[in-house]
Amino acid sequence: MTDYTFAYLDEQTKRMIRRALLKAVAIPGYQVPFASREMPMPYGWGTGGVQVTAACLTPEDVLKVIDQGADDTTNAVSIRKFFQRTAGVETTEHTAEATLIQTRHRIPETPLTEAQILVYQVPIPEPLRFLEPREVETRRMHALEDYGLMHVKLYEDIARHGAIATAYAYPVKVEGRYVMDPSPIPKFDNPKLSDSPALQLFGAGREQRIYALPPYTTVVSLDFEDHPFAPTKADHACAICGADGSYLDEVIIDDAGGRMFVCSDTDFCASRRTATGEPADA
Amino acid sequence: MEALSLQGGFADPARDAARAFRAVLNALARPGVIEAVTGAQPPAPMSVAAGVVLLTLADPTTPLWLAPSHDLPALRDWIAFHTGAPLVGPQQAAFALGRWDALQPLDRFAPGTPDYPDRSATLIVDVPALEPATHRLTGPGIRDAATLRLPGDEALRLNAGRFPLGLDLFLCAGDRLAGLPRTVKAEAL
Amino acid sequence: MYVAVKGGERAIDNAHAFLAEERRGDPAVPELSVAQIREQMTLAVNRVMAEGSLYDPDLAALAIKQARGDLIEAIFLIRAYRTTLPRFGASRPVDTGAMACERRISATFKDAPGGQVLGPTFDYTHRLLDFKLLAEGEAPVAPTAAPRRELTPHITEFLNKDGMIEVEVQSDVTPPDLTREPMELPADRALRLQSLTRGDEGFLLGLAYSTQRGYARNHAFVGELRIGTCSVEMEIPELGFAVEIGELTLTECETVNQFKGTKTEPAQFTRGYGLVFGQTERKAIAMALVDRALRWKELGEDDSGAPAQDEEFVLMHADNIQATGFLEHIKLPHYVDFQSELELVRKLRASAADALREAAE
Numbered sequence: 001m002t003d004y005t006f007a008y009l010d011e012q013t014k015r016m017i018r019r020a021l022l023k024a025v026a027i028p029g030y031q032v033p034f035a036s037r038e039m040p041m042p043y044g045w046g047t048g049g050v051q052v053t054a055a056c057l058t059p060e061d062v063l064k065v066i067d068q069g070a071d072d073t074t075n076a077v078s079i080r081k082f083f084q085r086t087a088g089v090e091t092t093e094h095t096a097e098a099t100l101i102q103t104r105h106r107i108p109e110t111p112l113t114e115a116q117i118l119v120y121q122v123p124i125p126e127p128l129r130f131l132e133p134r135e136v137e138t139r140r141m142h143a144l145e146d147y148g149l150m151h152v153k154l155y156e157d158i159a160r161h162g163a164i165a166t167a168y169a170y171p172v173k174v175e176g177r178y179v180m181d182p183s184p185i186p187k188f189d190n191p192k193l194s195d196s197p198a199l200q201l202f203g204a205g206r207e208q209r210i211y212a213l214p215p216y217t218t219v220v221s222l223d224f225e226d227h228p229f230a231p232t233k234a235d236h237a238c239a240i241c242g243a244d245g246s247y248l249d250e251v252i253i254d255d256a257g258g259r260m261f262v263c264s265d266t267d268f269c270a271s272r273r274t275a276t277g278e279p280a281d282a
Numbered sequence: 283m284e285a286l287s288l289q290g291g292f293a294d295p296a297r298d299a300a301r302a303f304r305a306v307l308n309a310l311a312r313p314g315v316i317e318a319v320t321g322a323q324p325p326a327p328m329s330v331a332a333g334v335v336l337l338t339l340a341d342p343t344t345p346l347w348l349a350p351s352h353d354l355p356a357l358r359d360w361i362a363f364h365t366g367a368p369l370v371g372p373q374q375a376a377f378a379l380g381r382w383d384a385l386q387p388l389d390r391f392a393p394g395t396p397d398y399p400d401r402s403a404t405l406i407v408d409v410p411a412l413e414p415a416t417h418r419l420t421g422p423g424i425r426d427a428a429t430l431r432l433p434g435d436e437a438l439r440l441n442a443g444r445f446p447l448g449l450d451l452f453l454c455a456g457d458r459l460a461g462l463p464r465t466v467k468a469e470a471l
Numbered sequence: 472m473y474v475a476v477k478g479g480e481r482a483i484d485n486a487h488a489f490l491a492e493e494r495r496g497d498p499a500v501p502e503l504s505v506a507q508i509r510e511q512m513t514l515a516v517n518r519v520m521a522e523g524s525l526y527d528p529d530l531a532a533l534a535i536k537q538a539r540g541d542l543i544e545a546i547f548l549i550r551a552y553r554t555t556l557p558r559f560g561a562s563r564p565v566d567t568g569a570m571a572c573e574r575r576i577s578a579t580f581k582d583a584p585g586g587q588v589l590g591p592t593f594d595y596t597h598r599l600l601d602f603k604l605l606a607e608g609e610a611p612v613a614p615t616a617a618p619r620r621e622l623t624p625h626i627t628e629f630l631n632k633d634g635m636i637e638v639e640v641q642s643d644v645t646p647p648d649l650t651r652e653p654m655e656l657p658a659d660r661a662l663r664l665q666s667l668t669r670g671d672e673g674f675l676l677g678l679a680y681s682t683q684r685g686y687a688r689n690h691a692f693v694g695e696l697r698i699g700t701c702s703v704e705m706e707i708p709e710l711g712f713a714v715e716i717g718e719l720t721l722t723e724c725e726t727v728n729q730f731k732g733t734k735t736e737p738a739q740f741t742r743g744y745g746l747v748f749g750q751t752e753r754k755a756i757a758m759a760l761v762d763r764a765l766r767w768k769e770l771g772e773d774d775s776g777a778p779a780q781d782e783e784f785v786l787m788h789a790d791n792i793q794a795t796g797f798l799e800h801i802k803l804p805h806y807v808d809f810q811s812e813l814e815l816v817r818k819l820r821a822s823a824a825d826a827l828r829e830a831a832e
Contacts, residue, residue: 014300043795
């Protein structure tokens with residue numbers, strides 16, 4: 001423990017990240033550039049989320065880390081261990097017990113509360129990046145609120161496929177101003193972005209950007225009147241806990257290609273089984 | 283430099299700053315919420331809360347302007363020793379510290395640019411009190427509506443009208459503080 | 472029954488143990504010491520220092536040992552360590568004109584003051600495997616001569632005297648710092664050079680090569696390539712003067728490039744510049760070519776649309792730590808986003824099938 005400052009980063013770096021976080025909160029959905037540091041884990045593996053978490057953690061926090069909704073995926077385990085070691089904070093797998101949750105690709109099924117912060121790991125923070133690769137251009141588009149390109153892309157999807165062909169990292173508009181990438185969460189999770197009691201923070205380490213959604217912020221998934229946004233999931237119930245409203249992972253269970261569908265949120269699934277008296281480790 | 287200037291900083295900088303930042307973050311993310319903070323003992327007339335905000339956010343990379351109400355030798359020394367923030371004029375300031383009237387007019391501070399609206403000043407305002415409420419607040423961070431005592435309203439209304447440009451404020455009274463991001467809309471009660 | 476990947480923690484611990492065993496290799500073979508790597512794998516050490524942006528041969532050698540010889544992994548270890556170091560101040564600019572040269576060659580003049588000094592180069596070795604190295608115990612000794620006492624002038628200075636080459640504008644402006652501020656585009660030349668000097672050698676090599684093959688060809692001659700040691704000085708405010716705090720081995724390449732002139736400016740040679748930690752010749756030459764290609768706008772040249780002219784493309788993709796991290800992250804779990812794609816493709820296929828059926832009816 002004494003080998004590291006609290007939460008690994010030096011104080012000057014934390015102040016720099018904290019200042020960026022405050023500006024991000026003050027301008028919901030706008031990507032604040034920050035001088036991301038090299039972390040002892042690779043870029044692309046959550047360095048942005050880790051830096052945001054490190055800048056926000058207090059000794060009293062209870063930390064939960066999930067990847068793909070699960071606490072026990074290897075990268076979630078690795079990041080949780082990093083903070084246990086460098087900040088000595090308590091950790092949990094239970095959404096309801098956590099005060100700070102770092103996530104990759106999911107929003108927990110259990111509704112969040114005002115006492116919680118959700119930190120997203122973001123690979124490509126720029127929602128316009130795959131339409132326009134140049135930062136100089138996309139920055140201008142955000143400044144001018146010129147999102148025509150995005151609407152054209154979504155409209156071309158409809159013309160070609162009859163539907164908007166974006167299933168994750170589905171773009172949203174924040175408070176009627178900035179178009180934002182919600183990170184590669186499935187669009188099933190998009191409605192949970194809006195009016196959340198929790199503060200939501202987004203960190204992109206390699207791309208050096210931080211952005212935020214204050215609590216109770218209006219977040220709208222982009223759509224058209226005749227093609228309204230619809231969150232989707234596999235049309236099954238969880239084969240383990242029976243939940244029919246949770247996001248599901250598809251698992252191949254035999255050589256014949258047989259499938260089963262199980263909750264991606266492992267804590268949600270286990271809590272339901274505990275509640276119905278089934279052993280949680282089945 | 284007076285010996286007093288060397289005192290009144292965070293005793294355990296990493297942990298004290300972490301707790302202070304969470305309070306500051308929560309205040310800005312939830313306008314109307316009043317947070318109590320500890321750990322700074324700055325010279326008068328700077329409040330404990332304003333001192334905590336500076337210790338948490340200011341350093342040699344953040345130019346600071348002291349409004350006339352706070353531009354005093356003891357305060358300058360304390361800030362120099364504990365933060366190293368260079369003192370500059372209002373136009374260059376990342377942070378500005380002072381009483382509400384001493385900070386006016388607000389249009390002297392950087393509101394950010396259309397490309398970089400984050401490059402805007404943050405004001406740390408020492409006010410006599412945060413209660414009783416004078417205004418009803420709405421905007422991001424607020425469920426339905428919140429209330430707070432504000433030191434003025436015309437300047438704040440103009441500030442909110444420039445979104446996404448604008449200034450962000452911390453109102454400090456004693457050891458308590460509240461946040462006013464540029465997104466807040468305030469109506470007199 | 473299937474339960475979502477329990478036991479991640481144990482799997483990670485076991486993988487680390489396996490990795491440590493593989494790193495050591497056959498225990499019957501003596502273990503490599505860090506000193507051996509530092510002394511005998513010097514060019515690998517130099518590359519790790521250059522791209523790790525930290526001049527410390529011992530740490531670079533340690534990183535190479537720990538990384539099992541994977542140099543990008545070693546660079547990553549050095550970068551992650553470097554970022555935790557406090558910064559005490561900034562040195563004065565190093566004076567490469569005062570370099571004690573081990574090697575100094577010019578491709579533009581047959582001879583010049585200071586001479587052509589080959590130094591320890593592979594250039595004229597015949598690339599034949601030397602099976603004598605299979606046997607151990609050899610410690611070759613090279614002939615020596617008295618070191619040159621005078622300064623070795625930069626070759627481009629001679630062109631400068633005739634006004635044949637553009638004059639570098641002197642500036643005392645503090646350059647931006649890539650390691651402390653987010654990259655902001657468009658970038659000035661100081662920021663570009665910072666990015667290039669720590670950029671991936673292979674990436675720069677490929678880009679530089681592409682300019683030679685016609686993708687923004689800039690007709691580069693190696694005006695001078697010099698490798699040697701320079702002293703590093705720091706102003707100590709309390710003392711009021713600068714003191715030497717150490718020395719660095721550097722490789723500097725100045726290219727002389729054709730420039731046809733514009734309506735307002737006569738024909739004149741222009742410059743490309745490379746400066747890299749350690750003996751890193753390939754990298755320094757590549758850097759100079761890419762630097763020159765990126766200068767098209769300030770020199771009033773045409774944008775030919777070549778990759779090496781595209782500042783954002785070059786600067787945003789030169790860093791191998793960023794690149795390898797993002798590239799390799801696609802092996803992390805993506806069940807959730809893949810699942811959402813699966814659902815989408817199933818839905819699109821179903822509606823396409825419906826449409827076909829309707830059309831057939």
